Amino acid sequence: MPTQGHFPTPMYWDQVHGEKFKAIQNELFLTYQKLKFSRKKGWGKDTHYLSEDPFTRDILTDMDCKLFLNFLDKSLNNYLDQIGFQFERKYHITQSWFTKTCKGQYAHRHDHGANDIAGVYYLQTNERDGNIYFQTPLQLLTPNFIYGCINGDQQIQAKEGLIGLWPGVLEHGTYTNTTDHERISISFNIQYER
Numbered sequence: 001m002p003t004q005g006h007f008p009t010p011m012y013w014d015q016v017h018g019e020k021f022k023a024i025q026n027e028l029f030l031t032y033q034k035l036k037f038s039r040k041k042g043w044g045k046d047t048h049y050l051s052e053d054p055f056t057r058d059i060l061t062d063m064d065c066k067l068f069l070n071f072l073d074k075s076l077n078n079y080l081d082q083i084g085f086q087f088e089r090k091y092h093i094t095q096s097w098f099t100k101t102c103k104g105q106y107a108h109r110h111d112h113g114a115n116d117i118a119g120v121y122y123l124q125t126n127e128r129d130g131n132i133y134f135q136t137p138l139q140l141l142t143p144n145f146i147y148g149c150i151n152g153d154q155q156i157q158a159k160e161g162l163i164g165l166w167p168g169v170l171e172h173g174t175y176t177n178t179t180d181h182e183r184i185s186i187s188f189n190i191q192y193e194r
């Protein structure tokens, strides 16, 4: 095709299956059952619930979610391999938290600040309970005719076992959950040493 997309935004999506999926799900559900959820102070009544101290702790490490952390590590390495990063990789999880989204709730559009990578894993979803969407980082160019044709939000369907990784600066949100099903996901931020 003569028309090509340059300056792409690399985003990583992979779904774990089989016995590995069952083991990770079991580990994360056991962790989920130990958590308390509440809405962040100051957020609207129609926003989702978060595990305690969501943006100041790494709950995955604190709760020793070894299987998931191993899956995350492999996913991060795949992501960097696929964008051609060939150097030493030392990282830490700056924050991680669980999110519960009930009927009528959504996540407002936001980014994850200075974190190198932000990500999500879907623990429980009926695949209709509010997809994640991303806004193009080229938003300022939208008044241009060509960018205006291609700069619409991109959404990804939630699926159990799906992990997503993207640059932390990328703005995103979730559509309102219009079903009676509770979506449960885990979010995390990654920072590399350099």
Ligand SMILES: [Fe+2]
Pocket: 110, 111, 112, 118, 172, 187
């Ligand atoms: Fe987010």
